[in-house]
Amino acid sequence: MDAPVTLIPRPRADEHSIDARAVNSRSARALYAKREPIYPKLVHGQFRALKWAAMAVLLAIYYLTPWLRFDRGVGRPDQAVLIDFGHGRFYFFFIELWPHEVYYITGLLILAALGIFLAAALLGRVWCGYACPQTVWTDLYIYVERLIEGDRNARMRLDAAPMSAGKLGRKTAKHAIWVFIAAATGGAWVFYFGDAPTLMRDIFTGQAGTSVYLSIAILTFTTYALAGTMREQVCTYMCPWPRIQAAMTDRDALSVTYRADRGEPRGAHKKGASWVGRGDCIDCNQCVAACPQGIDIRDGDQLECINCALCIDACDDIMARVGRPRGLIAYDTHINVERRARGEAVRVRPVRPRTILYAVLMIAVAAIMAQQLLNRATIDLNVIRDRSPPFVRLSDGSIRNDYTLKLMNLAPVGRRMAIEVGGLDGARLVAQDHPQDDRGRLLAEARPDSVANVRVHVVAPARDGSQRLWFRIVDLDNGERAESASAFLGEASP
């Protein structure tokens, strides 16, 4: 395997010789790129503080939400946020949704999409830098790593050192805590799908279902792998957002920017030396050391940059020490970089047609959703017409059609309902198992929070073809009603 296999003949010194190189030969290239380890250095500053705060809030929301209680009355789940697949219900505090109302999720997704577009237009990749779970958990994992192995230099030394009892101990401790956090992450996830206290007890006593343990195992693995070992590779190789972001951002959007107009020409600076004729960048590489993505922000906008702003904190610290103004690296817009270069005043334009459009759309979608939610009916009717047989001829010459009515009672109390039919001359309702009132309406009961199936027959004088008719259900106590149309088929007799 030492001699490279070359399929293309090597160039010979004659007129047939062509300039060809075996580009895929083993010697020419490595097929697989090994990950270069990154050792982000701890920085202090306003953005680091903001990121700690964001991390605390987001992790708290994730871990604690399933434990919030919300009283819905006897016999109903008291978990504030619960996705109950078994019973087909989604609970969110005072909101309860049925499977047929899943379109609310469409609204939420539209809001989420518009929200991230708006954020991108205003603040660039603020989602990536502060709120993305990949960023939050990676930050948490790096915090643990730093706690056990020390900061950047100590970690680099430790990795370079030969294996020893101390190194083994630290590495074991780090991975153990990582796995613990990963398991807690997977564990918290399943609590959204069942009663958290019950599930917690079941998990530790081995009573929980296979799907619970499997979900925890999968999420433990993905958390550990993505936040512990994959880190920035998720952003650079796997995530579509950096690619989409390029289309969503514009020249007015803020993004973490190295102000080359101020920094260049860069170079080492001796204390007390003059700043005249040179840039403010002293080429100390602190911004590179701080970067969790392993890039140099001075190369300009790049796909790998998640705009976490840690390089801003690192650079501000240095600028303060060398006595230059802060903000050599700062949140800035492309337009302002150009304007400063031309000597014009900077201009921040958060209100632009683009942001107005996003904001208006978001308000509209939110308003529609709120309106739908506030006027949500607690009664609904679905009519399923029997197709086989399409109709039945009776001995007296009339025609009968059969229907299955689904009486949906979305309220937490049992209700008495009257069923009536209309729109078809001479039609009357018959049902074998339900009493009828003096107006010919069928009486049915719907249990709390459930669907009642009522099979009804409609008998009408014979007529050719398809007629329209409607069914209506009326709550006998509060008068709430729902209607649904259907068809009546028949064939005339003489």
Added chain:
Amino acid sequence: MAEKSERDEATGRDTTGHEWDGIKELDTPLPRWWLYIFYATIAAAVIYWVLMPAWPLPNGFTPGVLGFSDRRNVAHEIETLRFARGPMFERLEQASAGDLARDPELQEFARASGESVFGDYCRTCHGAGGAGAPGYPVLADDVWIWGGSMSEIELTLRVGVRTDHPETRLSMMPAFGRDGLLSRDQVGDVSEYVISISAGRTRLAPDPAAAARGAIVYAEQCAICHGAAGAGDRSIGAPSLQDDLWLYGGSREEIRLQVESGRAGVMPSWEGRFDAATLRALAYYVHELGGGEPEPPSAPAPALADAPQAAPASVEAP
């Protein structure tokens, strides 16, 4: 296609030397973790072969050490279901007509299991939803040859029609024409009279003269079973001739053909093939198709489960 690789200025990386319509491909190495995932999938496949049924052999397959079997799982699930449904079937078997009328849960169960069995065994002849077919009665309408109450339907299901069951439902319409009991003209006349019985409900207009002649033949030959007014008699399975619903078709030719040849169908006896609870479910499903009738007041015992014991009671009632 250029053969020469070159250095890309923006990335500082070589191209592969391939070019398509001016687009050149960077020679970017795959990340190492990608390779590891590839190895992991190969390892997973090998582990799968060991654990699960995988490789076909000349006379079978490698079973895998976990002993997984879809066939056994299905059998197990069916057994579990049967066990879970056991109590409901028991309740259904014990239920009286009144119990069933008061118990929506039991109704739902009876309807669902009845529908499933009907689909497998009855639908072939009686059609989906009891729609019927020529020669096979419509079960969804309100016309019954042998009775439309729960207990009557259940009895018909048990004993069948023209079977070798000792209690079978049995009726016989003579082949008046074929066997020479009536002349050709008489068959035509009596057919016209039969049409005139349901006049106003059928599309057919009877020939008054022929119908008048046929009335005499009807009174002599047919009224004994079908009744003087053509109302039929369910106790002997003689259909009503008053409505416009015909088992063998309602055209003039079809009615005449039936008088001529007296066709009669067969329904199997389902006793012994279905347990009592399944028969009850089936009867309930058919009863609820739309034409079900209430229990006749003269029924000897309200308990459907006691249907076989009905015989002595009827003996006591002269």
